[in-house]
Amino acid sequence: MQRQDDLTVALLGAGKMAEALISGWLVTGTLEPGRIRACNRKDRERLRDLECRYGIVTTPDKAEVLDGADVVILAVKPADAPVAMAEAAPLLDGRQVVVSVMAGVRLDALRDGLGGHPLVVRAMPNTSCSLGAGATALCPGRDVPAEAMETARRLFDPLGVTVDITEDLFDAVTAVSGSGPAYVYLLAEAVIEAARSLGLTDEAARLLTAQTILGAGRMLLAEDADPRELRRRVTSPGGTTAAALAVLEQAGVVARVHEAVRRAAARSAELAALAAHS
Incomplete structure (x- = not known):
């Protein structure tokens, strides 16, 4: 990855998502540590921890962190x-691109809250961005020029994959890729526990499960194939995989997954409504 050292990024907020972005930019070589600044209002110890761990610039002073920044990431609760x-x-000055990774805060509220700032982009990344394997949805505010979106993509494209969406789809994205890692972790937890019960060591169970999930994900991306077709290829009639899938189908796993994703989307909408009236 070619470094993009001409960008200076200021993060307002120093929580888990902010750290995932910091880690991802450094792991992928997108930014030098000195080009990343982080600020929060209260937790000085957290700032010191991030500075020691990643070598970035931290300060509790918003004016200091924003001065000269090209991109401002809103990552507060x-x-x-x-x-x-x-x-x-x-x-803020008029040239700075402001990217919000806050859940539930709509573009009109962002622009109004920032005093009518013209360059506002909304993003929904996930924590896998920390390894350069994340998924991010992007949506520009009204009349945001293409150059501002390109600046946002320069920061998020190296962290995995990005998709452009309309704002009405953010609840769906939250349910799919925002919450999605937790679904996979739950599946991994169950498979690892089953593997242990069959006699595998903890290390073997974890490695085999993690690599299987990684490989399946790469197959989906590399072949651009329908998951049904990929599943068909590895399922021989009367074989072990067919036996396992039959148990899952009898338990209604597919329907429960649909229900879970819909519930996550509904909860995202509920939280957005609460944020709008706060």
Whole structure:
């Protein structure tokens, strides 16, 4: 990955998602540590930890972190968004691209909260961005020029895959890729426990399960194939895989997955409504 050292990024917020982005930019060589700044209002110890771990620049001073930044990442908790945006608004200049990774805060609320700032993009990354294997959805605000979106893509494309969506699809994206890693971890947990019960060591169970999930994901991406077709290829009639799938089908696993994803999307919408009225 060619370094893009001409970009300086300021993160408002230093939580898990902010750290995932920091890690991803460094792992992929997208940014030098000195080009990444992080700020939060209260937790000085957290800032010191990030500075020691990643070598980035940290400060509790918003004016200092925003001065000269090309991109500003809003990564605070949605409940803290009104105060964070009100404090940041007078410190922004018109050329800075502001990318929000906050769940549930809509583009119109972002623009209004930032005093009408013209270059606002909404993003939904996931924590796998920390390894350069994430999934991010992007949506520009009204009248945001292509150059601003290209700047956002320069930061998120190296972290995995990006898709452009309309804002009405953010609840769906939250349910699929935002919450999706947890679904996979639950499946992995179950398979690992079953493997242990069959006599495999902890290490063997973990490695075999993790590599199987990784390989299956790569097959989906590399072949651009329908998962049904990929499943058919590895399922011989009367074989071991068919026996296992029959148990899952009898348990209604597919229907329960549909229900879970729909519930996550509904909860995302509920939280967005709460954020809009806070």
